[in-house]
Amino acid sequence: MNRDFEKKLASLGVHIGTRHIHIAQKTNDNLFLTGITDTNIYGDFFYVDSILNKDYQHGDISFSFLSNMNKEFSLPGFEKKIKLADCAYLDTETTGLSQSSGTFAFMLGVAVFQNDRLKLRQYFLKEPGQEQAMLLDFLNFIDPYSTIVSYNGIGFDVPILNSRYILYRMPHNLKGKVHWDQLKFTRSLWRYQFDDRSLKSIERQVLKFERNEEEVPGWMAPEIYRDYLRTGNTTAVSGVLYHNANDVISLAALAYVLKTILADRDEVYTQRYESLNFAEAKLHEKIGDFTTAISVYEKALSQSNLNILTKISCIQALSTIYKRRGVFDKAVNYWEIGAELNDLFCIIELAKHYEHYRKDIQQAVYWVDFGLKMLELQDDLNPKNYYLQELNHRLHRLIAKGEKNAGT
Incomplete structure (x- = not known):
């Protein structure tokens, strides 16, 4: 964008991107002690890594299936076969529920399978000016994986990410990957069984997984992030991190269930x-x-x-x-x-x-x-x-x- 034009916009109080947003001095940085701050060409970015082994249990779902991730299988309506080992499980927490140009992901959770383990990486914007650096590392992290798995990601998460890449003029290959949106399948498969087929409902009724008192409802996440920007306190952000982690892990567990139903024909x-x-x-x-x-x-x-x-x-x-x-x-x-x-x-x-x-x-x-x-x-x-x-x-x-x- 023309720099003179940007200055004119700034004089009117209009700013492009997120670098103009500043946070208050941190009063609680326990969250930041558990994570990693890294740097790339766009600056610093922050993330928390977690590892789930084969003995992890997510409700009824044993992650022992991590030992057998390379078998190809077909899904209804998919031209190409996929493997769970080639999937990146994605969920975002955003500053709003609309897809306007001002909405961005302040937390980005993505899990992949590595060496018979599930590796969960959760990016968090300590300050909005780190967004470009986060977006670049996210692309590098998922680059080896051919399939993105989400829950309504086609309608929400991916369009928001795509709009941010466009804003920053950053090339990306999100559209070049296969997208397995699980919402389509759960809506169809349990249509006659459950009225509510949200991810939380499927967690309770299919995965038999219950979240604990740390859970923060997703609709509260934007306000919690705004409070964090005002106060610098990360206490409530930890609850959003827990919420996001379970969303992503549930996607991995649900992928195994859907494969069991649609490909393995297990009764x-x-x-x-x-x-x-x-x-x-x-x-x-x-x-x-x-x-x-x-x-x-x-x-x-x-x-x-x-x-x-x-x-x-x-x-x-x-x-x-x-x-x-x-x-x-x-x-x-x-x-x-x-x-x-x-x-x-x-x-x-x-x-x-x-x-x-x-x-x-x-x-x-x-x-x-x-x-x-x-x-x-x-x-x-x-x-x-x-x-x-x-x-x-x-x-x-x-x-x-x-x-x-x-x-x-």
Whole structure:
């Protein structure tokens, strides 16, 4: 930016970047005693390193899986296979929740696997003027890793980091890396199980991990950092550090769980969460992987713990896939199974099939009549009922066709 223009902005109280922000004299520096201050071409930066070994336990998840990180696996919708050993787990704490140009990450947590251990590095801006130095070291730290893992990082963390690199005109390769945003997968897989699928909720209900009294809610982090800049006191910042560390470690634990479900096909989670196979099958169907979708829907139907509504939904989905692929014998088989469960969708599909594909008016009328009798038994004859309207419309057309055929 033109220096004269910058001076004009400064005269109006407008400053570019963060170097104009100053912090008060520190009154508590316990946090800084545990970390490392390093230097690069942009100046000083500060971070805290932690190491988690194979004997670490995160709720229900044993980190013994650290010994087997190099196996490639596929994720739905991903073109390339990935390895947990190639992942960098990322979470940021920012000065605000918006993506405006003034929002920046004052804490940046990233974990990687090294030598059968999880190495967690947490950068903290002792003063905002250290941001460029922090951003450069972060790039160097994750450079060997091809995949970024986050929780809503595509929608929040990465765009904020990208905007800061643009502001400082720093080249970076964040967009060149594979991005595994776990939020997409947890929303899909536990859609029918939990209303709340935030990371904290998934921690409690899937990882079985509970945070202790050190936890600081993420929404408090911006104000805590502002207080730190005013007072220099790091006491509350330590709580944010704890919060950020658990966010990042949970990403690593959740990556193992998702791999177990989607790649290893381990049934431990489908036994615990009865709708999981159904939800996974819908995920594969949504991206057009019908072969895998069929396999997982059929696996769901074989579950002994599947409730009747989910079972019917599986039947409907399988029959629809086979119908669209022209495999009518299998579609009819599933429609008949659904009809035995009094599912009106399947009953109407049978009526359509016999009317249009088999040209069997009598059998089509049979299924329409079957559906109408079922509605009558259910005392569900509201004229606005979609199924009643559909069945009556179909019946009138079939009667007209029958009369026409009889007159020829």
